[in-house]
Amino acid sequence: MNRALIKRFSARDAEILPSLFYNLKADLPMLPKPPLHPGTGQPIQPSDLEPIFPKGFIAQEGTMERYIPIPAEVLEKYAVYRPTPLIYASNLRKSLGTPAHIFYKYEGVGPMGSHKSNTALMQAFLAAQEGVETLVTETGAGQWGSALAHAGSLFGIKVKVFMVRVSYRQKPGRRILMELFGAEVKESPSEATAFGKTLFAQDHDHPGSLGIAISEALEMATQGIRSKYSIGSVSDAVLLHQSVIGLEAEKQMAAAGMEPETIIGCVGGGSNFSGIAFPFVRKNLVEGKNIRIIAVEPEACPSLTEGELRYDHGDTAGMTPLLFMHTLGKDFIPAPIHAGGLRYHGMAPLVSHLVTLGIVKPKAYSQEKIFEAGSLFYKTEGILPAPESSHAIAAAIDEALAAKKEGKERVILFNLSGHGFLDINAYAKNR
Amino acid sequence: MNRALIKRFSARDAEILPSLFYNLKADLPMLPKPPLHPGTGQPIQPSDLEPIFPKGFIAQEGTMERYIPIPAEVLEKYAVYRPTPLIYASNLRKSLGTPAHIFYKYEGVGPMGSHKSNTALMQAFLAAQEGVETLVTETGAGQWGSALAHAGSLFGIKVKVFMVRVSYRQKPGRRILMELFGAEVKESPSEATAFGKTLFAQDHDHPGSLGIAISEALEMATQGIRSKYSIGSVSDAVLLHQSVIGLEAEKQMAAAGMEPETIIGCVGGGSNFSGIAFPFVRKNLVEGKNIRIIAVEPEACPSLTEGELRYDHGDTAGMTPLLFMHTLGKDFIPAPIHAGGLRYHGMAPLVSHLVTLGIVKPKAYSQEKIFEAGSLFYKTEGILPAPESSHAIAAAIDEALAAKKEGKERVILFNLSGHGFLDINAYAKNR
Numbered sequence: 001m002n003r004a005l006i007k008r009f010s011a012r013d014a015e016i017l018p019s020l021f022y023n024l025k026a027d028l029p030m031l032p033k034p035p036l037h038p039g040t041g042q043p044i045q046p047s048d049l050e051p052i053f054p055k056g057f058i059a060q061e062g063t064m065e066r067y068i069p070i071p072a073e074v075l076e077k078y079a080v081y082r083p084t085p086l087i088y089a090s091n092l093r094k095s096l097g098t099p100a101h102i103f104y105k106y107e108g109v110g111p112m113g114s115h116k117s118n119t120a121l122m123q124a125f126l127a128a129q130e131g132v133e134t135l136v137t138e139t140g141a142g143q144w145g146s147a148l149a150h151a152g153s154l155f156g157i158k159v160k161v162f163m164v165r166v167s168y169r170q171k172p173g174r175r176i177l178m179e180l181f182g183a184e185v186k187e188s189p190s191e192a193t194a195f196g197k198t199l200f201a202q203d204h205d206h207p208g209s210l211g212i213a214i215s216e217a218l219e220m221a222t223q224g225i226r227s228k229y230s231i232g233s234v235s236d237a238v239l240l241h242q243s244v245i246g247l248e249a250e251k252q253m254a255a256a257g258m259e260p261e262t263i264i265g266c267v268g269g270g271s272n273f274s275g276i277a278f279p280f281v282r283k284n285l286v287e288g289k290n291i292r293i294i295a296v297e298p299e300a301c302p303s304l305t306e307g308e309l310r311y312d313h314g315d316t317a318g319m320t321p322l323l324f325m326h327t328l329g330k331d332f333i334p335a336p337i338h339a340g341g342l343r344y345h346g347m348a349p350l351v352s353h354l355v356t357l358g359i360v361k362p363k364a365y366s367q368e369k370i371f372e373a374g375s376l377f378y379k380t381e382g383i384l385p386a387p388e389s390s391h392a393i394a395a396a397i398d399e400a401l402a403a404k405k406e407g408k409e410r411v412i413l414f415n416l417s418g419h420g421f422l423d424i425n426a427y428a429k430n431r
Numbered sequence: 432m433n434r435a436l437i438k439r440f441s442a443r444d445a446e447i448l449p450s451l452f453y454n455l456k457a458d459l460p461m462l463p464k465p466p467l468h469p470g471t472g473q474p475i476q477p478s479d480l481e482p483i484f485p486k487g488f489i490a491q492e493g494t495m496e497r498y499i500p501i502p503a504e505v506l507e508k509y510a511v512y513r514p515t516p517l518i519y520a521s522n523l524r525k526s527l528g529t530p531a532h533i534f535y536k537y538e539g540v541g542p543m544g545s546h547k548s549n550t551a552l553m554q555a556f557l558a559a560q561e562g563v564e565t566l567v568t569e570t571g572a573g574q575w576g577s578a579l580a581h582a583g584s585l586f587g588i589k590v591k592v593f594m595v596r597v598s599y600r601q602k603p604g605r606r607i608l609m610e611l612f613g614a615e616v617k618e619s620p621s622e623a624t625a626f627g628k629t630l631f632a633q634d635h636d637h638p639g640s641l642g643i644a645i646s647e648a649l650e651m652a653t654q655g656i657r658s659k660y661s662i663g664s665v666s667d668a669v670l671l672h673q674s675v676i677g678l679e680a681e682k683q684m685a686a687a688g689m690e691p692e693t694i695i696g697c698v699g700g701g702s703n704f705s706g707i708a709f710p711f712v713r714k715n716l717v718e719g720k721n722i723r724i725i726a727v728e729p730e731a732c733p734s735l736t737e738g739e740l741r742y743d744h745g746d747t748a749g750m751t752p753l754l755f756m757h758t759l760g761k762d763f764i765p766a767p768i769h770a771g772g773l774r775y776h777g778m779a780p781l782v783s784h785l786v787t788l789g790i791v792k793p794k795a796y797s798q799e800k801i802f803e804a805g806s807l808f809y810k811t812e813g814i815l816p817a818p819e820s821s822h823a824i825a826a827a828i829d830e831a832l833a834a835k836k837e838g839k840e841r842v843i844l845f846n847l848s849g850h851g852f853l854d855i856n857a858y859a860k861n862r
Contacts, residue, residue: 080518080813087511091585109540111813113852150813154522173855180809180858378611382511382542382581421544421852424604427611 016083016251019070022243024278024350025236026066027285032353033324036311044321051222052229056126060237068240070122077121077154082244084109086252091380093400100403100410101258102396105249105276106383107417112177114386114418115272116147116232119241123230124151134158135230136221138188138213140268141167141340141388142174143418144232149183162188162196162216165208167340173422188213195219195317209333210269210344215317233269234314234323234348242275245415250279253413260291262399264414266391267295267304267362268341270348276415281359293360294399295351296391298370301334303327303347304355304362314346325352337367338426339387365394371430373397374420378427386418387426447514447682450501453674455709455781456667457497458716463784464755467742475752482653483660487557491668499671501553508552508585513675515540517683522811524831531834531841532689533827536680536707537814538848543608545817545849546703547578547663550672554661555582565589566661567652569619569644571699572598572771572819573605574849575663580614593619593627593647596639598771604853619644626650626748640764641700641775646748664700665745665754665779673706676846681710684844691722693830695845697822698726698735698793699772701779707846712790724791725830726782727822729801732765734758734778735786735793745777756783768798769857770818796825802861804828805851809858817849818857 025031034043049058060068070078089102107115127135135157139145145161152159161183168175168187175185186192188208189199193216199206206212214231221229231238253260263280265273273295283289297304303326312327314320325347328334332345354360365373367387374390376397377383385393396414403410420427456462465474480489491499501509520533538546558566566588570576576592583590592614599606599618606616617623619639620630624647630637645662652660662669684691694711696704704726714720728735734757743758745751756778759765763776785791796804798818805821807828808814816824827845834841851858 076521081516085512090507117813153810154813173852176855176859177815180806180815180862182810375611379584379613382548382585384608384611419852421604421850422855424607424853428607431611 016248017075017079018244018247019075020067021070021240022247022279022282023063023066023068023240024281026064027282029285032349035321035323038313038318038321052218054127054130054132054228056129057123057237060240061235071125074121074125078244081110081117083248083252086249086256088256089381092377095376095380096397096400096404098400098404099408100400100412102400103253103256103260103413104416105245105413107245107272107415108383108419111150112143112146113421114143114147115242115245115275116144117151118244118275119232119238119271120147120151121154122241124148124155124157127157127228127230128155132157132226132228134160134224134227136160136217136224136227137230137232138162138210138217139232140164140210140343142171142178143341145183145185146174146177148230148232149178149181152183153181159183160220161185162190162213164188164210164213164340164343165206166336170338170340171422188216190216192216193219207333207336209316211316211330214315215319218315218319233271234346236350238271239274239278239348239350242271243278245272245275246277246279249276249413258411260411260413262292262294262410262412264294264296264392264395264399264412266342266388266417267297267347267351268344268388270351272415272417274348274351277360281354284359294395295355295360295362296395297362297364298337298339298342298391299364299366300337301328301343302364303345305364309352309356312346323349325349326355338423339370339391341388342391363395365391370394371427375427375431383416384420384427385416386420387423389417392416447679448506448510449675449678450506451498452501452671453678453710453713454494454497454499454671455712457495458713460716463780466752466754469744469749469751469753483649485558485561485563485659487560488554488668491671492666502556505552505556509675512541512548514679514683517680517687519687520812523808526807526811527828527831527835529831529835530838531831531843533831534684534687534691534844535847536676536844538676538703538846539814539850542581543574543577544852545574545578546673546676546706547575548582549675549706550663550669550702551578551582552585553672555579555586555588558588558659558661559586563588563657563659565591565655565658567591567648567655567658568661568663569593569641569648570663571595571641571774573602573609574772574817576614576616577605577608579661579663580609580612583614584612590614591651592616593621593644595619595641595644595771595774596637597767601769601771602853619647621647623647624650638764638767640747642747642761645746646750649746649750664702665777667781669702670705670709670779670781673702674709676703676706677708677710680707680844689842691842691844693723693725693841693843695725695727695823695826695830695843697773697819697848698728698778698782699775699819701782703846703848705779705782708791712785715790725826726786726791726793727826728793728795729768729770729773729822730795730797731768732759732774733795734776736795740783740787743777754780756780757786769854770801770822772819773822794826796822798861801825802858806858806862814847815851815858816847817851818854820848823847
């Protein structure tokens with residue numbers, strides 16, 4: 001068969017879909033500083049987290065095992081959309097006139113159009129296992145909230161979502177997606193929590209932030225009966241679940257007969273980035289490879305490139321453990337950019353740690369630049385990317401143009417974390 | 432590997448993606464009555480079509496060859512999204528409590544979210560081959576228009592689209608998708624054509640219809656220089672291109688170790704239905720199988736179930752050849768239902784022929800019923816279906832419930848022609 005045809009590098013699906021998650025912590029030369037109890041300032045104990053998370057989740061948060069089996073019930077749900085395709089961006093390549101080989105892993109084929117189901121399904125499963133009846137969470141752009149609403153409906157869990165007000169108003173479609181699953185969606189800051197009320201009273205049009213929405217979700221989750229909190233990014237366990245992205249990509253790149261020299265993902269809390277990157281970080285750490293790994297964030301919310309590295313709360317009210325991470329401060333309210341999923345003041349501690357170790361290079365792009373990149377990608381590859389994912393595209397284009405300047409055949413792999421069918425208005429405004 | 436995991440029945444992609452289109456006409460015991468010249472009333476000659484279509488397209492419209500090679504340039508574009516997944520609907524099955532095995536072929540992973548790219552890419556390629564610079568077309572819900580806009584942008588062809596006014600207003604997102612590719616989109620009836628002007632003058636809010644939009648597109652296409660008309664359904668060549676759906680499904684069902692006993696597709700002009708069905712019609716005709724084949728249309732536009740079988744024009748102005756088909760009359764204006772892609776007064780002559788021969792059973796469903804089916808599918812399978820595709824789902828559910836009543840393990844395969852991410856407002860209104 002014609003070589004040009006081999007664009008979707010999947011071998012038999014069952015050979016590509018992993019049956020184990022990969023835990024980068026098992027291969028790190030040193031661990032990040034531990035989370036601290038917000039009251040005592042002492043390293044957090046698993047039991048401290050029990051009011052917040054299901055026990056199965058807490059175990060995965062703390063595990064040092066290298067590989068964690070994916071339960072059959074979750075694998076069965078993954079198999080509906082995984083393995084996701086790895087695609088060779090031949091049209092984008094042509095339009096850039098670059099000798100670089102550009103590949104993207106397309107997570108937009110996930111049920112709700114993004115990578116978020118990878119952890120949502122796992123979390124809903126773990127919760128259902130121990131009789132949890134309600135999961136409460138926050139969402140920015142709504143990708144996470146809709147993924148959890150879907151997962152909850154599959155595993156018989158009621159889902160309540162605090163949606164950042166600016167996204168709630170920009171993206172009504174995502175709210176409807178959640179409600180169609182039977183989820184309850186509140187615009188945050190809301191009047192449903194003590195913390196939300198104080199902010200809502202000050203300003204009924206308060207744009208909200210992920211930090212505020214997390215506080216509201218935590219408050220409601222910990223006050224309810226058989227109710228727990230569910231988190232879409234940042235935590236070690238979430239990053240563990242997302243490793244399926246990179247594990248598949250590793251096998252698919254091998255099937256394509258190419259080794260990536262540069263890996264790119266966008267970062268908000270760090271989950272899709274870690275998903276694509278960590279299995280390749282392993283290659284750097286364990287196999288002595290020298291893969292360049294780039295995390296791309298918005299200039300409007302530059303935690304890695306301009307934040308401080310220090311202990312800070314994951315939420316605005318200061319209810320979460322203190323996390324050692326790059327932060328813009330828990331009270332930071334980012335501008336209402338369209339990449340709502342990247343509007344987070346902090347960063348996954350594991351990603352911050354890799355930046356500190358020099359293993360991950362951070363980069364920031366403007367909204368203008370990422371819409372330009374997203375539009376070019378759409379015109380050439382025919383997929384409308386989510387504004388979040390367009391950050392990765394913008395960096396991939398810059399890398400491909402650098403390779404052109406140097407006349408080098410670099411191999412670039414980026415994660416296309418989601419599609420933009422629900423962000424069309426943003427494209428209409430930014431064309 | 433766990434049997435439950437084998438939900439996406441693809442073997443190696445390159446083994447599933449067909450390299451030939453299948454032409455049902457080569458296996459028909461008798462052909463449908465030929466199209467007639469609108470002026471002379473005589474059977475149409477290929478040369479009569481030259482002002483309208485590219486010559487390569489006309490050749491495919493008339494061919495009696497059983498298999499037609501797919502050009503390498505088109506296969507390369509297909510390979511970005513094909514083979515599309517065949518999915519076992521285990522969650523839907525569970526919720527219905529049926530012993531039936533329900534499979535769906537998911538065309539919503541196509542670039543613009545539907546099956547329409549299968550013929551759009553081929554038509555843009557054929558046009559580019561002979562120096563055509565502009566393709567003009569019509570679109571209902573916008574799935575066809577956006578697929579052609581995408582294909583045109585890949586093959587360097589300017590695309591102009593007349594979009595039925597009611598859909599233009601219901602689905603602004605689809606218009607933006609087309610415009611982002613550089614396509615020109617006009618709301619039809621428009622002032623850009625003589626025919627459109629007469630209707631627009633009578634009523635500036637004229638809801639339009641596919642028949643009217645076709646007339647406008649034909650008028651503009653035939654008056655332009657190096658400009659041709661492109662059609663999204665109905666014609667034999669379009670049905671030929673769509674055969675990739677059923678050809679893949681055939682191999683994927685074999686990989687799943689099951690033979691479908693019932694095949695279901697929704698019908699407007701007939702293209703996605705024919706795509707899934709014709710390779711299985713072949714099994715009935717050539718291999719002596721007895722597969723039930725069901726075409727589902729909206730009650731609001733019931734050409735197969737309530738239309739007359741006679742010669743009629745494909746468009747409202749009477750510019751197209753006379754087609755022998757089930758028709759509600761070229762002046763029929765269907766109610767503004769959300770399944771804009773099914774609001775067509777006529778039917779593909781080949782589909783009408785199969786209904787006449789008793790090989791295809793037609794069925795009609797109400798909008799209420801299809802939104803109910805679509806919502807249940809969404810809640811169980813996690814994919815929001817296009818309202819068009821929900822017609823097929825509704826029939827699949829009824830078949831599965833009938834199997835439950837009889838206590839039989841029927842194998843049902845339906846085509847999920849597209850996703851509904853751009854139809855969320857319709858779901859919001861119909862919940």
